[in-house]
Amino acid sequence: MDLGAFEAIAEAAAREDVRLEFISGKIGVKPVPDGDHGQIIAWLQRICMQQRPDLWLFPEQGLKVQTYCNGDARPDGSLAPAEYFAGQGEWADASGVLGVVEVTSYDHDTDRRDRVEKPRAYAETGIPVYLLIDRDAGAVTIHSEPDNGRYASVVSLAYGHTVDLPGLGITLDTDVLKNYTR
Template sequence: MTVAPDEVTLEEFEALAEAAPESLQVELINGRILVTPAPDGDHSEASRTVARQIISERADLWLYEERGLAVPAYRAGRARVDGAVAPHGYFRGQPSWSDPEGVLMVVEVTSGTEGDAEVDRIEKRDAYAQAAMPVYLLIDRHRGEVTVFWEPVGGRYVHESRVAFGAKLPLPDPFGFDLDTSELA
């Protein structure tokens, strides 16, 4: 059954997401319900590569994996991000779909098909910019590259920088270090 996005309430979406099997992730991005496969092992290792470097450079921050965020883009949204970088303890006491205000960076790792990757490249990028997420890091396993977007203004990221796997990617403030992508190659 196909349901138009404006026919689904947040409560209905959250019930659907809760009932989904562990093999699927269900998100509500820009008014569309997206269903993608659960991450594989290489996906998890890519997240760990980023997490290890962030913790090494910024002991006050943590990369929270598979975190649900209420992403209030032009329509109410719910994103299950691969990683949310925030101060230690930020999510304490928050619900399953947390307030993203204190999140400093969102990390996504492509998985599934090329079509699934387009969601991370375009739809999620735009939703995160509209939600004023300060930094969006995309690890694109299909293209073998890492892109960082930062400084959201008017629902779009002003800056973007991209490197091929194996190169170092300078991360903007508040990170201020070069992300080593050699383990992703």
């Protein structure tokens, strides 16, 4: 399937409870976030503004991903310079994105989507940092150093640890995440 066909299907199938993505030539369904999911993104936005006021964490910004295969992803958050996405439209160029964030949802597709397909797509695109907040595992996983379609560094730590996002000058005290996990 090509990107144009995906965009036509996504527009026709727009529903309030799911969002569609197109990764590795396949349509994926992403559930609409719950309240705890939204609270985690709000927490991250506040930290980013405090520690890096030159950057913004943009929620749900569509990104063109993957260098060898057309694809679109809608990360839960994209960290970029404050005006980076101005004028780019729904699916933006990812070359200026410094990091992306995904927060797992409690659905059957989370493992494949957030732990397998998205790290590959983000690494192939050259996004320097992928932060996965894994509510199923009670852990954060920091992917960094994209190299040849994968992240060379992958570090997972249970909630409660202090985490530095490589090259971004952002430090997270992940203890608060215990409040937003079932």
